[in-house]
Amino acid sequence: MSNFRRLLSYLTPYKKRFALSFFLATLIIGLDLLVPMLFGWTISRGLESGVMKRVIFFAVILVLAQGLKSLLNYLQWMVQQKVGQDVVRDIRDQLYTRLQALPVSFYQGMPTGQIMSRLTSDVEAVQEYLGWGFLIQLMAAMSFIGTSVILFMLDWQLTLLMYLPMIVLLIIVAAFDRRIGPSWEAVREEMGKLTTLLQENISGVRVVKAFAREKLEASRFSQRSELNRQRNLDRLRLEANAFPAMDLMVGLSFVLLAWFGALRVISGNGTLGLFFAYQWYLWGIIWPMRFMGWLISMMRQALAAAPRLFEILDAPLKISDSPQAIPLSEIAGDIRFEDVMFAFDDEPERLVLKGFNLHIQPGEVVAILGGTGSGKSLLVNLIGRFQEATEGLILVDGHDVRSVQLHSLREHIGIVPQEPFLFSATVAENIAYGHPDATMEDVLRAAKLAQAHEFIGEMPDGYATQIGERGVRLSGGQKQRLSLARAILVDPAIFILDEATSAVDTRTEHEIQKALSQVMRGRTSLIIAQRLSTVKHADRIVVLKDGIVAEAGTHAELLALGGEYARIHKLQYRESDELAAEIRHYMAQYLPASGRDKMPLAA
Numbered sequence: 001m002s003n004f005r006r007l008l009s010y011l012t013p014y015k016k017r018f019a020l021s022f023f024l025a026t027l028i029i030g031l032d033l034l035v036p037m038l039f040g041w042t043i044s045r046g047l048e049s050g051v052m053k054r055v056i057f058f059a060v061i062l063v064l065a066q067g068l069k070s071l072l073n074y075l076q077w078m079v080q081q082k083v084g085q086d087v088v089r090d091i092r093d094q095l096y097t098r099l100q101a102l103p104v105s106f107y108q109g110m111p112t113g114q115i116m117s118r119l120t121s122d123v124e125a126v127q128e129y130l131g132w133g134f135l136i137q138l139m140a141a142m143s144f145i146g147t148s149v150i151l152f153m154l155d156w157q158l159t160l161l162m163y164l165p166m167i168v169l170l171i172i173v174a175a176f177d178r179r180i181g182p183s184w185e186a187v188r189e190e191m192g193k194l195t196t197l198l199q200e201n202i203s204g205v206r207v208v209k210a211f212a213r214e215k216l217e218a219s220r221f222s223q224r225s226e227l228n229r230q231r232n233l234d235r236l237r238l239e240a241n242a243f244p245a246m247d248l249m250v251g252l253s254f255v256l257l258a259w260f261g262a263l264r265v266i267s268g269n270g271t272l273g274l275f276f277a278y279q280w281y282l283w284g285i286i287w288p289m290r291f292m293g294w295l296i297s298m299m300r301q302a303l304a305a306a307p308r309l310f311e312i313l314d315a316p317l318k319i320s321d322s323p324q325a326i327p328l329s330e331i332a333g334d335i336r337f338e339d340v341m342f343a344f345d346d347e348p349e350r351l352v353l354k355g356f357n358l359h360i361q362p363g364e365v366v367a368i369l370g371g372t373g374s375g376k377s378l379l380v381n382l383i384g385r386f387q388e389a390t391e392g393l394i395l396v397d398g399h400d401v402r403s404v405q406l407h408s409l410r411e412h413i414g415i416v417p418q419e420p421f422l423f424s425a426t427v428a429e430n431i432a433y434g435h436p437d438a439t440m441e442d443v444l445r446a447a448k449l450a451q452a453h454e455f456i457g458e459m460p461d462g463y464a465t466q467i468g469e470r471g472v473r474l475s476g477g478q479k480q481r482l483s484l485a486r487a488i489l490v491d492p493a494i495f496i497l498d499e500a501t502s503a504v505d506t507r508t509e510h511e512i513q514k515a516l517s518q519v520m521r522g523r524t525s526l527i528i529a530q531r532l533s534t535v536k537h538a539d540r541i542v543v544l545k546d547g548i549v550a551e552a553g554t555h556a557e558l559l560a561l562g563g564e565y566a567r568i569h570k571l572q573y574r575e576s577d578e579l580a581a582e583i584r585h586y587m588a589q590y591l592p593a594s595g596r597d598k599m600p601l602a603a
Helices: 002-009 012-047 052-101 104-109 112-203 205-210 214-266 272-313 376-383 406-410 427-431 440-449 453-457 476-489 506-519 555-561 564-590
Strands: 335-342 353-360 365-370 391-396 413-416 494-498 524-528 540-545 548-553
Touching: 002 112, 002 272, 012 052, 012 112, 012 272, 052 112, 052 272, 112 205, 112 214, 112 272, 205 214, 214 272, 335 376, 353 548, 365 376, 376 391, 376 494, 376 524, 413 476, 427 440, 427 476, 440 453, 440 476, 440 506, 540 555, 540 564, 548 555, 548 564, 555 564
Parallel strands: 365 524, 365 540, 413 494, 494 524
Antiparallel strands: 335 353, 335 391, 540 548
């Protein structure tokens, strides 16, 4: 019931228009109650009198009443549909706004397909009910009550007889209501799973093709589609069992009317006009009862969709601005981690960071190195408050990141993520995403610094080229360079490269490194990488191990230390050194002594 009330609360901003729609609906029901009487008078006072003028008089009134009813129906439909569309727009806007505010951890537990299903088919189910289903229910109730009053006034004995099949019809509707709700919930859940599978396979189509698993994925989709079909068939079976039984009771009502109503006319206890009016009025009871099953199915569909929508709207904003949050204006880029502890929500006992301490000076270039799972990328998320520390402080220019407004914090940070995401837009629009007011000259400068200008120039439309969904037309290295250009363009005080050159070749990486030396000059920069060639020119290299800083220093200092960094260096360069030694040995056997002096000392 709470979900039902909450759904109806979305009508509150449009209560005036809904009231107008309800008023028009009341007039329509009033005409519905008047028209059968006019039809009865056309027969009893017009046709039976033998005076054609009376027939024409009542017929004209009947036509005018029907015309007025049609006009009111049109107006009521337009007003109510606008209310329904406005409500759905509000719900979609709230959902999307909430999704933008929810933390990364929410998306780790909610598949994209489920989210898409909820914002499309579930919202549509709510729109159908709030758009017109709810008002039709109110009209059905008014029609049933008003018609019942008139029928009892016309012939209470015959009306009681007509209600016998209606009681059975009501029992059928009640049984249908109990079973159709869970059935619709199962349909909605299965549709979410089907959408999830579809979304994953479309996004991962290259992997599917690379491993020649098209048939397997088609089989998986077919199985999931079959389950969805079965859930819908279960629902349809309920409807198929209930609706014909309802129709049977409706038919029985007319049989009883034809039998006992005809007996009353023949015996002189009623007129022919009254008989036809009664027959028309009977529909005022039957259509609400008959439609009730369908309306209940629609309502249950909306109520099954509502909790799925509210699950998103009610998801906790674990990371949000506090009431006292202050805007962060210009910053120097001083970053400090003080006794930071972190554990993921699903593994609270496993600490990824254990009393982590690190101070990064303004303008300093710091490289973060460590094994898989050491927490390198986590540091990026903590600085921008994409994740929250379990304990300890993260300070930017002396401000606790939890005490400043999120937007003002993040607009000072330029991040090039490990897995670059590009939008289905032009090259220029993707580069200017963080700074949409940038000039074309600014876009060109950022692209050149990111070593992207050359390959962009080779595209069919240059910077106006549409790159497709997620940049499907680009290589991994091209995506990374566009992502890098996007971060350069916002001119951040804090520049973060999270494995930003992992997908480019060695030559391009070298060119990017030269360009980045200009970009990073005067701004605080964090370089997270696995390649030592990427980090060795940093002002300071920080090696993470077991959730703490294991070593820190320059490339030369850490090599001389002979610790974890030296071990990583040895592992990365051992194979190239061994290959160089083999080449030297081979070449020494065939080159003259003069040629050996020109051989390279290292690979």
